[in-house]
Amino acid sequence: MAPTDPAAVAERVLRLAVLLQAGATPEAAWRHLANAGDADAERIVRRAAAGSSLTEAIEAQASAPRGEPWRDVAAAWDIAAAVGAPLADCLRSIAAALRDACEAQDDVRIALAEPAGTARLMTWLPLAGLLLGFALGFDVLGVLFTNPIGLACLVAGVALLLVARAWTRRLVRGSQPPPGIPGMHAELTAIALSGGASIERAARLVAEAPGAPRAGGAETAEVLALSRDAGVPGVELLRATAAHERQRARTDGRLRAAKLGARLLIPLGVCTLPAFLCLGVAPMLLGVLTATPLPELPG
Template sequence: MEARPVEWLRARLPRLAAATTAAEQRSEAAVVAERTAALLRGGVPAARAIALISADAPPASEVGIVGGRVADGVPVPSALAAAAEPEWRVLAVAWRLAEVCGAPLAPALQRIAESLRELDRMRERRSVLLAGPRATVRMVAALPILALLLGLLLGFDPVPVLVGPAGAVIAAVGAGLLGVGVQWSRLLQRRAAREDAIAGLPSELLWVALGGGAPPAVAMRIVVDHVDAFGAEWVPFVGFCSGSPLLATVAAAESAGVPMRPLLLEQAVAERVAAAARLEREAERLGVRVLLPLGVCVLPSFIVLGVLPVVLSMFGAA
């Protein structure tokens, strides 16, 4: 069977690049991992695959910068680890583990790409879940201005009250309550939208290391060493400590005498399902918690800024 030329593969890479620009939240590292795995299966060497992929990327993008480092002679894992986003360091660890342990590189990259895709889905889901509370805060924060406009439409002029002696007190109290309420609500939202991470990465990286045939204890030590060396902050060291799901899975596989790698993948999937469930619960709780700053601060500011000047103008107080 005639081998496919590199030009045939490269001609199809812009399709993936166009798909990348269509999704704002799509991970560049996941795209690189997927495309590299496809090129490796087509017989393209790893360094050449990175060069082909980076040739279609803007020079200032992370992909272009990584390609430039590789072109300058930097090893691919080191070039990936020097990128700004944490997901690149996860990819660098997986790449280096495949090299050190002798595991097939293409399946390892494909697996990490699937994990990063899960992160994209989590980001999208979180954005949908938090859209309701965010819209509620914006709507309630606009109520004082709407109340003033409504008073003007009804024929009451609250402007003399606001510019008079009592206006400074009303404005200070109302603005203070509104500012506190909005900032309180935003703090609750930021806690719900905590820093991105991928659950189950320790299990998947150990799955990569075991692909070369290393004993589990040796493979785990290699994984920990490279996580530390590349500074992969999304891979918590507690995941390798006693009592972690990873060690429980390893112990269960060894005691039962069954293949360990499939169990590791199942454990990683289970951890991601649990993380998605936690995201759902936290979003639902946020919808209730956000009512506290709205009721304590924002609604009183609506009364002070929007209702009180109209009422005073009705009685002729200036």
Template sequence: MRASGSGGRDDAAIETATRLAVLLGAGLSGPTAWRHLAVQGDALVVDAARVAEAGGDVAGVLRSGEGAWGDIAAAWSVATAVGAPLAESLRSAVTALRDAREVKAEIAVALAEPVATARLLTLLPVLGLPLGSLLGLDPLRVVAEPLGACALLAGLVLLAASVISTPHLARRARPDDGIPGWDAELVAMALASGASIERAWALSAAARGADAEPTAGIATALELSARAGAPAVELLRGEAWLARHRARATGREAAARLSTRLLVPLGVCTLPAFLLLAVVPAVLGVVRSTSLPL
């Protein structure tokens, strides 16, 4: 998932695109709509308004933005290339972007609990020595001796392994930054304005900065459309929705698997580290206080 700051930028971009679609739908021209939005003072919107007034490449300006701006630029680029109504195209893009944001938010919430629990448990070994000192067992003096020093070193190594492995497992469980089904949305946008399948895919790939063959879902939708005579646009938009639905289900499954996988560093690293950093010095401190040889 993106960081919260990036998520805020995505929301701002989607909000601006929504307002732009409303203004264009009300009959305003592109340059006029951008000029009204530029009053808000966003630097990217101001640049887009200036370029729109000059008849330049607005999509190129939008691509320089972060997060959702790149996806909005792709929709703008495809719509202008095929002469599609910009208001309708932006509304379709905003719907897909909002749906994708909801999917990522749900996955982020699902992943947050196991990650937070793992981080909390990782702090337990660090509290071992201070806890022993509060109990009057003098573990700091014990760890200066050979056996205590060995326990301290081994505990720190295990603790470091736990600290490194937990974020790694969490990163593997996070979904990709891309929007599921976005390629299908762009192809549908181009086809809705009368473009051929080949041109629609080429425009979609160029707008996304990709150079690849249509995905299995798009190929299946187009093949079904040709065989059954069903509208390809609706089939592609249905495929895009299914892709986001699958991403939501996959994200929830990844969060559930993460809870289980985090038990591995907990059992192999964190708990042994707690024993070595807290229990062993405490026991050695008790033995030392009874004047028994260590």
């Protein structure tokens, strides 16, 4: 099964919303997408024809590689159907949320690309030192494998290189954005409330929706408390909160990427440069020392 592009999921959901707004039934809207050559829609239509509900068919699509956005679509579909909220408007909101989250993740990946690429390039520096020794005519391999000091340099250099690569991968992995779409808890709660559900029922529906539990429950509760105290509808406040959470996730991702450039200097200085000295510089120096005859003592 081919990987699912989150941006493509947002586009399909938006097309569904347009078809539903034009008067198509949910089943007919999915069939129109399938007949247009959409592979995901074809699989969903087949599952629905085999007896699954549309929510179950959509949720099953989340098993595809990078298919997590379909689980949020299934949750929105399930909640909207349960409370009788306008499905087209709900899907438009989810499509906008998916698109914003995808753009935020792209911004973070772009920001991480330069420091991560530089770190991967620097891990090849010790091997470049070996090639430099060969190019200058030194018997680097002979020194590393036959000389006891050279053998110690080889073991130390390889160990430092492995530690540097593992350390770098861990730093890069820790700077990646967390899984899931920020603000989705507030977005789904807004869908439930827009259909006339009470706050208690909305919370229960979100907790029971496909893919639950979701982060953001505390922020949603604060917004709903503010809505009750101020006597204003909570739907728009929740959607504004969801948009703010996605913007905050984008800013946090950029900050993590900026900090990564400085953090990557630590394994570079502690491991990569010493590995370069052990594998590149030390064998050449040993080669010079072993190739130079000792001066004869007089008399």
